[in-house]
Amino acid sequence: MFADRLDDLPPYLFARIDELKAEQLRRGVDVIDLGVGDPDLPTPPHIVDALCTAARDPANHHYPSYVGMPEFRSAVAEWYRRRFSVTLDPETQVVALMGSKDGIAHIPEAFVNRKDYVLVPDPGYPVYRTSTLFAEGKVHPMPLTAEHGFLPVLEDIPEKVARKSKILFLNYPNNPTAAVAPPSFYREAVEFAREHDTTLVFDNAYSEVSFDGYQAPSFLETDGAEEVGIEMHSLSKTYNMTGWRIGMACGNAEVLAGLKRVKTNVDSGVFNAVQHAAIAALSGPQDCVRESSRIYQERRDVLVAGLRGLGYNVDPPKATFYVWMPVEDGMAFSQRLLTGAGIVATPGIGFGSCGKGYLRFAITRSVDRIREAVDRIGRLRP
Numbered sequence: 001m002f003a004d005r006l007d008d009l010p011p012y013l014f015a016r017i018d019e020l021k022a023e024q025l026r027r028g029v030d031v032i033d034l035g036v037g038d039p040d041l042p043t044p045p046h047i048v049d050a051l052c053t054a055a056r057d058p059a060n061h062h063y064p065s066y067v068g069m070p071e072f073r074s075a076v077a078e079w080y081r082r083r084f085s086v087t088l089d090p091e092t093q094v095v096a097l098m099g100s101k102d103g104i105a106h107i108p109e110a111f112v113n114r115k116d117y118v119l120v121p122d123p124g125y126p127v128y129r130t131s132t133l134f135a136e137g138k139v140h141p142m143p144l145t146a147e148h149g150f151l152p153v154l155e156d157i158p159e160k161v162a163r164k165s166k167i168l169f170l171n172y173p174n175n176p177t178a179a180v181a182p183p184s185f186y187r188e189a190v191e192f193a194r195e196h197d198t199t200l201v202f203d204n205a206y207s208e209v210s211f212d213g214y215q216a217p218s219f220l221e222t223d224g225a226e227e228v229g230i231e232m233h234s235l236s237k238t239y240n241m242t243g244w245r246i247g248m249a250c251g252n253a254e255v256l257a258g259l260k261r262v263k264t265n266v267d268s269g270v271f272n273a274v275q276h277a278a279i280a281a282l283s284g285p286q287d288c289v290r291e292s293s294r295i296y297q298e299r300r301d302v303l304v305a306g307l308r309g310l311g312y313n314v315d316p317p318k319a320t321f322y323v324w325m326p327v328e329d330g331m332a333f334s335q336r337l338l339t340g341a342g343i344v345a346t347p348g349i350g351f352g353s354c355g356k357g358y359l360r361f362a363i364t365r366s367v368d369r370i371r372e373a374v375d376r377i378g379r380l381r382p
């Protein structure tokens with residue numbers, strides 16, 4: 001009944017974990033879910049208010065423009081200027097997305113022919129791989145290992161693959177490894193993309209979730225970046241707006257023109273009222289963003305100290321709301337955590353084969369729940 005391409009998709013491990021979690025809940029277990037990368041904190045009230053006001057205005061009840069309202073695109077450009085000192089032309093260098101997943105899922109359709117390569121981090125956000133498969137491209141996984149600071153070693157990509165690669169996906173601060181990249185890596189990546197005539201698609205979903213004074217850059221700050229690629233960005237993680245579905249693609253106008261051609265054929269833009277809320281988020285007070293990072297930092301400290309106290313070898317991340325812990329077998333450990341301690345954590349293999357020996361904790365639960373999780377892990381029988 002289904003098309004062959006559905007058979008090519010990797011088994012959706014996360015659905016399996018959901019089933020196991022549901023089973024524990026049915027048994028009455030008080031499950032602590034550190035699995036999903038979805039903030040538990042609410043969207044700040046001034047953003048919700050902006051949505052309510054805009055939703056009541058009939059002018060917003062029509063089809064939106066495909067690329068985003070001019071006011072939204074200007075607010076994005078202004079935010080990039082303030083936050084990163086990056087100058088964008090709102091006319092040609094900003095496109096509204098229904099979340100960055102929308103952009104990531106559709107960009108290969110515009111650039112990848114059958115059998116072209118797409119360079120995909122392993123472990124990585126699963127959509128890089130599936131969007132490549134939907135476009136009938138070939139995935140070339142780039143291993144992210146602890147030895148190299150969870151950065152891909154671009155020189156290791158075989159020359160014949162590099163030559164036939166159309167897209168290079170990168171994501172720092174990184175999900176799932178929580179790694180950040182040094183400035184030299186951004187320069188190397190731009191150089192690689194230029195040399196191999198590959199479009200660099202940089203996923204910057206976590207630029208605003210960072211700790212200990214670290215501030216993540218935009219890839220577009222790098223010299224030459226605008227010539228080789230675009231950045232996918234999102235309000236989801238920055239303003240606790242995962243359910244609202246709004247993000248933006250910014251940078252190279254020609255690359256964005258390709259993305260727009262695909263998107264005009266598959267969707268009809270983002271609800272204008274949501275764009276008005278996004279303008280309120282990007283242009284309004286930013287202390288809510290700092291406050292979220294402060295909360296995650298406190299949780300990170302409790303989890304990392306707790307796990308270390310139990311003898312686990314885990315580093316405190318500088319950014320993202322994940323803790324990436326090396327273990328013997330991530331799959332076996334996650335099942336033991338769920339059935340033995342009622343804790344959901346994601347086995348690294350769900351993000352690619354190089355994630356096999358890891359477990360990802362999302363610190364999207366309160367300090368009290370994280371303390372309780374550490375206590376339960378301490379009581380787990382070997």
Ligand SMILES: *Cc1c(COP(=O)(O)O)cnc(C)c1O
Nearest residue numbers: 099100101125175205234236247
């Ligand atoms: C959450 C996430 C996204 C998608 O976020 P949207 O809600 O679609 O904007 C994209 N990339 C990574 C790495 C993520 O973790």
